[in-house]
Amino acid sequence: MSEKKSILDYETVALDDAKSALVIIDQTQLPYKTEILSLTTQKEIWTAIYLLQVRGAPAIGVAAAIGIYLAAKEIKADTYEDFYAQFKKAKEYLASARPTAVNLFWALNRMDDVAKANSDKTVAEVKEILHKEAVAIKEEDIWVCKQIGEYALTLVKPGDGLLTHCNAGQLATAKYGTATAAMYLGQERGYNFKVFADETRPLLQGARLTAYELHESGIDVTLICDNMSATVMKNGWVNAVFVGCDRVAANGDTANKIGTSVVATVAKRYNVPVYICAPTSTIDLNTKTGADIHIELRPAEEVTEMWYSNRMAPAGVKVFNPCFDVTDNDLIAGIITEYGIARAPYSESLKEIFAKKEAAKAAR
Known part of the structure; x- marks a missing residue:
């Protein structure tokens, strides 16, 4: 069988x-x-x-x-x-x-x-x-993804509490994930991380995907509603936030799933470092700041009725449903790439990351 x-x-x-x-x-x-x-x-x-x-x-x-x-x-x-x-x-x-x-x-x-x-x-x-x-x-x-995980592991210790938003896991990549790479590598090495996964409204990628894949892997994962992140941080249960991204601007502003900037703002209040796990392919040095990133607007139905047997909002009510928000660079403790960890000022450190990438290519 x-x-x-x-x-x-x-x-x-x-x-x-x-x-x-x-x-x-x-x-x-x-x-x-x-x-x-x-x-x-x-x-x-x-x-x-x-x-x-x-x-x-x-x-x-x-x-x-x-x-x-x-x-x-x-x-x-x-x-x-x-x-x-x-x-x-x-x-x-x-x-x-x-x-x-x-x-x-x-x-x-x-x-x-x-x-x-x-x-x-x-x-x-x-x-x-x-x-x-x-x-x-x-x-x-x-x-x-594996390299990002290795660098991320240098920022945490066994037994730490980690929080992530949306799904930057294996389901978002070919393997390991970006934000979850350290979690999977840590699981292999006995780190026993305790992970909090935001549900991630309105499409629930954290609930449906991150909580699912981490639970399937045997990682200690707790699902929380998006508005519970302040409570778990205030309680001292979170030592670091790892999130993925869809685009990083040249100044380190980062577009990720809607709600990421809220997590980062709360994390700053409670002195929890926020790390963006970003393959160099997501870093766009031609985009100067987050203000230049085009944010996709999604259908209203994703908010009002997608997950409900009956519509949960008044018919005809206006809905604003941006897919992403921009986390300002001053809320970010580091951007973890496959060629190292960039830190502020990002306008300089991201260029250095790309110089390392070019040097590695030349060496091959």
């Missing part, structure tokens, strides 16, 4: 090249149902990104890379010029799915750069090069 599979036994995002499919866990169905989707059309992939069936900045990046490879695979063209014209249209289409997560554009631009750099190759060769690049992006994501 086979053991029941944990959610962590499934790949969040995968390529089934034989079936020309992007394979994902439908995260809108969790935790009630584990449904694996095999997406074969660009419309299906676009919709999965838009509807948050695949979500989390790193996972979106991997999905985009695989998605644009699959689009390229289907292109019928005799010349590179004809191929690239169709490729560019497919790229622009996928890029329109979500406006805030910089990884979407990062991954598509990286695939685009590879296509342009090989314009002297045959169309078949370019397609295979794009295939290898999509696979590389996924493999790199696993390495990046």
